[in-house]
Amino acid sequence: MSTFHIWTLGCQMNQADSLKLAAGLEQLGYHAVEDDLEADLVVINTCSVRQHAEDRAYSRMGMLKKRRSQGGEFKLAVMGCMVGPKTDELRKRFPYVDVWARPQEFDGILQVAGDYRDVSEGELGTLLGAEGDPRTFQMAQGTYGLPKGPTAYVPVIHGCDKFCTYCIVPLRRGREDSRAAADILDEVRFLADHGVREVTLLGQTVEAYGHDLEADANGGRPDLATLFEGIDRIDGITRVRFLTSYPKDMTDRIIDAVADQPKVCEHFNIPVQSGSESMLARMRRGYTVAMFEERVARIRSRMPDAAIVTDVIVGCPGETEEEFADTVALLERTEFDIIHVAAYSPRPGTYAARNMPDDVPAEVKKARLQVIEAIHAASSERINQRVLGREVEVLIEQSESGRSTGRTRQGQLVHFDAMGPVGGRLGTLVDVEISAVTPWSLQGRLAGSHSLSVL
Numbered sequence: 001m002s003t004f005h006i007w008t009l010g011c012q013m014n015q016a017d018s019l020k021l022a023a024g025l026e027q028l029g030y031h032a033v034e035d036d037l038e039a040d041l042v043v044i045n046t047c048s049v050r051q052h053a054e055d056r057a058y059s060r061m062g063m064l065k066k067r068r069s070q071g072g073e074f075k076l077a078v079m080g081c082m083v084g085p086k087t088d089e090l091r092k093r094f095p096y097v098d099v100w101a102r103p104q105e106f107d108g109i110l111q112v113a114g115d116y117r118d119v120s121e122g123e124l125g126t127l128l129g130a131e132g133d134p135r136t137f138q139m140a141q142g143t144y145g146l147p148k149g150p151t152a153y154v155p156v157i158h159g160c161d162k163f164c165t166y167c168i169v170p171l172r173r174g175r176e177d178s179r180a181a182a183d184i185l186d187e188v189r190f191l192a193d194h195g196v197r198e199v200t201l202l203g204q205t206v207e208a209y210g211h212d213l214e215a216d217a218n219g220g221r222p223d224l225a226t227l228f229e230g231i232d233r234i235d236g237i238t239r240v241r242f243l244t245s246y247p248k249d250m251t252d253r254i255i256d257a258v259a260d261q262p263k264v265c266e267h268f269n270i271p272v273q274s275g276s277e278s279m280l281a282r283m284r285r286g287y288t289v290a291m292f293e294e295r296v297a298r299i300r301s302r303m304p305d306a307a308i309v310t311d312v313i314v315g316c317p318g319e320t321e322e323e324f325a326d327t328v329a330l331l332e333r334t335e336f337d338i339i340h341v342a343a344y345s346p347r348p349g350t351y352a353a354r355n356m357p358d359d360v361p362a363e364v365k366k367a368r369l370q371v372i373e374a375i376h377a378a379s380s381e382r383i384n385q386r387v388l389g390r391e392v393e394v395l396i397e398q399s400e401s402g403r404s405t406g407r408t409r410q411g412q413l414v415h416f417d418a419m420g421p422v423g424g425r426l427g428t429l430v431d432v433e434i435s436a437v438t439p440w441s442l443q444g445r446l447a448g449s450h451s452l453s454v455l
């Protein structure tokens with residue numbers, strides 16, 4: 001039997017793409033291996049959002065080139081955000097790569113995999129056609145593409161229309177393109193029937209879902225709240241998450257739906273990127289600090305325990321000490337559960353790379369990074385301290401050697417002893433009494449269960 005190995009960098013959307021590609025390869029008779037040395041087909045699913053992620057992909061490609069030159073027999077495919085609309089330049093630079101594939105455009109990889117295994121064109125068409133098409137979703141054909149655990153990602157909208165000046169995503173993933181609501185609900189039903197208990201609805205700007213779909217007879221379009229309502233009626237699913245949020249698309253209706261739908265977790269991922277008005281304008285984020293704070297206030301007025309996670313970029317072109325101080329002030333007064341922080345690096349092809357000098361010195365970026373990391377550690381620990389001694393609801397995602405791990409509704413990671421008949425059952429909702437906290441996780445002991453999973 002032929003084997004494959006997919007190495008995935010970057011965001012949850014890339015992880016979802018890799019799972020779908022894996023489902024397609026399994027339909028071709030391949031099976032996954034942990035070690036790329038044992039793979040007939042190696043796929044690198046790349047990320048272009050930061051230079052660091054690209055450097056990691058280049059380094060892995062270099063290692064594979066060396067192996068090939070030493071007689072290693074395998075096919076190499078590179079997919080994801082490093083692959084733009086024109087691959088001529090990439091083909092010239094990396095002639096040892098057998099196939100390049102843009103995000104979600106897997107056909108070339110499946111074709112190479114089929115050729116490699118000597119699958120005829122007709123056979124390939126039958127295997128990959130219609131409902132088995134991994135671009136649409138992981139559909140059961142025998143056991144292909146079955147979910148591997150109690151949680152799953154479900155992309156609902158691809159691409160992005162926002163064109164923030166520093167961001168490569170719209171140039172690589174294209175314009176916003178929503179999937180049909182019926183397809184999404186079918187996929188969630190399929191996942192529920194195969195043991196998934198929690199789905200995370202994905203989009204680069206997930207609240208934009210539906211705006212590009214056709215209006216119904218009354219002029220209405222489905223939105224994220226419509227998906228929440230549909231999933232609420234699907235038996236087996238106990239939790240719904242969604243990411244990534246974009247403040248301007250986050251309507252009152254969507255916030256109210258999160259508050260009112262019991263399955264939807266009170267867990268928001270809303271990148272602010274900067275707390276400075278002038279920097280937000282240069283980033284072309286499309287909102288002001290006041291608009292962002294008004295959305296946060298609305299969330300907290302409806303859901304006082306909601307977790308709010310954010311992203312920040314430091315050292316963007318021209319970022320002054322005053323602008324950075326404005327970001328620090330916003331982070332301190334808002335108290336986010338998690339702050340993902342990154343230093344700016346120019347992404348070739350973006351507006352910023354073409355028009356804005358990368359003029360903040362590396363050591364200044366590093367110092368600003370450390371300031372934000374310290375704010376993050378302090379606020380995460382403060383927030384985690386609030387659940388010390390309390391019982392929290394946890395969905396068990398992993399269990400090994402008597403220890404289980406899962407997440408609260410707010411997304412906090414919880415480790416606890418998996419004692420008793422339900423302690424280690426993946427997909428079960430349990431109550432855990434929290435006995436210790438750090439900025440990154442909670443520890444506790446099992447206090448009870450309120451749903452038993454079939455897993």
Ligand code: SF4
Nearest residue numbers: 160162163164167169
């Ligand atoms: S909203 Fe801005 S930062 Fe987010 S994916 Fe779109 S262009 Fe990139």
